[in-house]
Amino acid sequence: MRTVLISGLGLIGSSIARIIKQADSTIQIIGVDPDDRSVDFLMAQLVIDQRRSFAEAAPLADLIVLAGPVSVIIEQINELVSLSLKPDVLVTDVGSSKVKIMAAATHLSARQVAFVGGHPMAGSDKVGSRFGRVDLFSGAAYFLVAQSQTDTQLNQFKRLMAPANVNWQMIDAKAHDHLVSELSHVPHIVATTLVNTVAKSLENNPLGLKVAAGGFKDTTRIAGASPEMWTAVALSNADEITRDLDQFKNQLSELQAAIKRGDRQRVFEIFEAASKIRKSLNH
Amino acid sequence: MRTVLISGLGLIGSSIARIIKQADSTIQIIGVDPDDRSVDFLMAQLVIDQRRSFAEAAPLADLIVLAGPVSVIIEQINELVSLSLKPDVLVTDVGSSKVKIMAAATHLSARQVAFVGGHPMAGSDKVGSRFGRVDLFSGAAYFLVAQSQTDTQLNQFKRLMAPANVNWQMIDAKAHDHLVSELSHVPHIVATTLVNTVAKSLENNPLGLKVAAGGFKDTTRIAGASPEMWTAVALSNADEITRDLDQFKNQLSELQAAIKRGDRQRVFEIFEAASKIRKSLNH
Numbered sequence: 001m002r003t004v005l006i007s008g009l010g011l012i013g014s015s016i017a018r019i020i021k022q023a024d025s026t027i028q029i030i031g032v033d034p035d036d037r038s039v040d041f042l043m044a045q046l047v048i049d050q051r052r053s054f055a056e057a058a059p060l061a062d063l064i065v066l067a068g069p070v071s072v073i074i075e076q077i078n079e080l081v082s083l084s085l086k087p088d089v090l091v092t093d094v095g096s097s098k099v100k101i102m103a104a105a106t107h108l109s110a111r112q113v114a115f116v117g118g119h120p121m122a123g124s125d126k127v128g129s130r131f132g133r134v135d136l137f138s139g140a141a142y143f144l145v146a147q148s149q150t151d152t153q154l155n156q157f158k159r160l161m162a163p164a165n166v167n168w169q170m171i172d173a174k175a176h177d178h179l180v181s182e183l184s185h186v187p188h189i190v191a192t193t194l195v196n197t198v199a200k201s202l203e204n205n206p207l208g209l210k211v212a213a214g215g216f217k218d219t220t221r222i223a224g225a226s227p228e229m230w231t232a233v234a235l236s237n238a239d240e241i242t243r244d245l246d247q248f249k250n251q252l253s254e255l256q257a258a259i260k261r262g263d264r265q266r267v268f269e270i271f272e273a274a275s276k277i278r279k280s281l282n283h
Numbered sequence: 284m285r286t287v288l289i290s291g292l293g294l295i296g297s298s299i300a301r302i303i304k305q306a307d308s309t310i311q312i313i314g315v316d317p318d319d320r321s322v323d324f325l326m327a328q329l330v331i332d333q334r335r336s337f338a339e340a341a342p343l344a345d346l347i348v349l350a351g352p353v354s355v356i357i358e359q360i361n362e363l364v365s366l367s368l369k370p371d372v373l374v375t376d377v378g379s380s381k382v383k384i385m386a387a388a389t390h391l392s393a394r395q396v397a398f399v400g401g402h403p404m405a406g407s408d409k410v411g412s413r414f415g416r417v418d419l420f421s422g423a424a425y426f427l428v429a430q431s432q433t434d435t436q437l438n439q440f441k442r443l444m445a446p447a448n449v450n451w452q453m454i455d456a457k458a459h460d461h462l463v464s465e466l467s468h469v470p471h472i473v474a475t476t477l478v479n480t481v482a483k484s485l486e487n488n489p490l491g492l493k494v495a496a497g498g499f500k501d502t503t504r505i506a507g508a509s510p511e512m513w514t515a516v517a518l519s520n521a522d523e524i525t526r527d528l529d530q531f532k533n534q535l536s537e538l539q540a541a542i543k544r545g546d547r548q549r550v551f552e553i554f555e556a557a558s559k560i561r562k563s564l565n566h
Contacts, residue, residue, distance in 0.1 A: 122497065141490070175488075178484075179494070183495045183499050184499065186477070192538065192557040193557075195561050196557050196560070197469075197531045199557075200530075201461075202465055202466075209466070211450075211452065211462070218502070218505060219501070219505060220502075220561050221498075221502070222502060223558060225558065227554035228551070231550045231554055234542045245535065248480045248535075249532060251480045251483075252476045252532065255472060255475070259518065259521050259524055260521055262518055264518060267514045267517055268514040270475065271475055271510035274479050274503075275506060275507050275508065275510045277479070278474075278506040278507040279507045280492075282500075
């Protein structure tokens with residue numbers, strides 16, 4: 001393992017670059033990103049060693065990490081199919097949905113290019129290469145979806161990622177997409193809708209959002225994240241999200257109806273169930 | 284001002300006791316709460332000086348702060364109507380909705396007992412007297428709804444609350460209830476529903492909520508709060524909440540439909556609008 005290509009140097013990609021550099025400072029990291037400032041910043045910080053175009057860099061790499069939005073990951077997988085890569089290269093990604101990415105990657109695997117899907121279950125409302133850090137994923141689940149990687153390749157990847165201190169979880173793509181729809185995509189959509197609804201409803205109120213307290217800020221924090229990234233995520237997992245939002249709306253309507261009819265017992269049961277579950281998670 | 288009665292010694296009431304004690308340590312604070320442990324704890328901490336029953340304490344007080352759940356506040360206002368109170372007493376409350384409380388308080392005002400509605404716009408998923416603190420409301424809006432208080436009484440109350448460092452905001456009851464429905468009640472109901480929906484959907488998943496990341500935890504944190512308190516809040520502001528939830532569901536369905544039909548432009552616009560607004564609030 002001499003050369004790693006990381007395409008997409010935002011929060012996640014730049015964190016992975018920092019992690020790999022910490023694991024082995026002799027590895028050459030080639031960065032690919034359309035944003036000059038991100039690349040210049042990471043070069044100046046010695047997090048990445050070179051900048052090249054994707055097509056130029058891919059044939060040089062022993063490990064290729066696709067860390068752009070899901071739509072870009074799929075385009076780049078398709079591009080890799082027609083490039084001449086090193087025989088032992090491992091391609092992986094960090095996309096927040098996996099079914100469509102794994103389907104695209106079958107064309108790589110069919111050409112004997114090893115692919116393993118990946119998704120570190122952490123992020124931030126902060127975006128961009130400046131906020132990347134070695135411990136961004138510390139303690140979090142890092143999902144792996146097996147396809148055509150060898151054990152040797154996977155172990156080598158895990159060794160390079162060791163400073164991240166993640167909780168590796170093998171999962172199949174469909175189970176992954178259901179899980180993250182519930183735990184990440186639907187909450188993001190709900191937080192987004194909350195911000196937009198409240199802003200519209202209070203647009204003529206002189207106090208309005210200015211008096212929002214910590215609860216509102218916590219609940220909506222993730223809505224501040226990158227709209228580019230989240231558009232790609234939402235569209236890539238549309239079926240699962242649509243289904244889960246239907247369930248969410250049904251449960252919301254049930255609570256709304258109980259409040260409307262003044263059903264103290266049912267309202268209490270619903271609040272109590274959620275309170276117990278939420279308190280059982282660590283803070 | 285010699286004697287203050289605080290009824291309800293949870294997070295909010297015990298914080299107000301601490302604030303008033305800090306403003307003037309010579310004031311006698313009588314605490315009323317059904318929970319022995321809360322009372323014993325606050326007596327041992329010298330935050331409150333005495334414990335009495337509500338009916339026994341009210342006639343002794345120069346200031347009465349009703350800090351229980353909204354339903355208890357309304358019961359206690361009704362009880363005060365038939366008690367013999369000091370002529371200059373000021374009664375106030377901390378309830379999260381104001382229309383029903385102000386309506387109940389007209390019976391007090393009709394008997395020449397001064398009442399001003401109050402609501403400090405801060406709280407926590409932490410509940411109970413142990414988590415109360417002088418700076419709990421620091422920097423937050425503290426709403427006041429005028430009814431029959433004199434300027435002298437209001438200024439005296441504000442002086443006692445000075446260590447809290449709040450942002451006083453006069454508001455009428457209906458505007459208040461709309462504002463807090465949007466900024467607090469609907470977000471709470473949404474967070475609650477998110478927890479219950481996800482828990483149900485993932486109940487047979489071995490990973491499930493255990494792999495939830497910071498985004499999910501932030502978004503659902505407030506769902507951990509007291510179900511007793513929130514049942515009373517939700518039922519006391521049912522009309523406003525029901526209306527605002529309808530708007531929320533409409534906007535949610537619009538985003539869901541855009542995701543379903545793969546409308547990249549519309550999905551992006553919705554995420555972008557929320558992201559800009561959310562980033563404009565401080566963290």
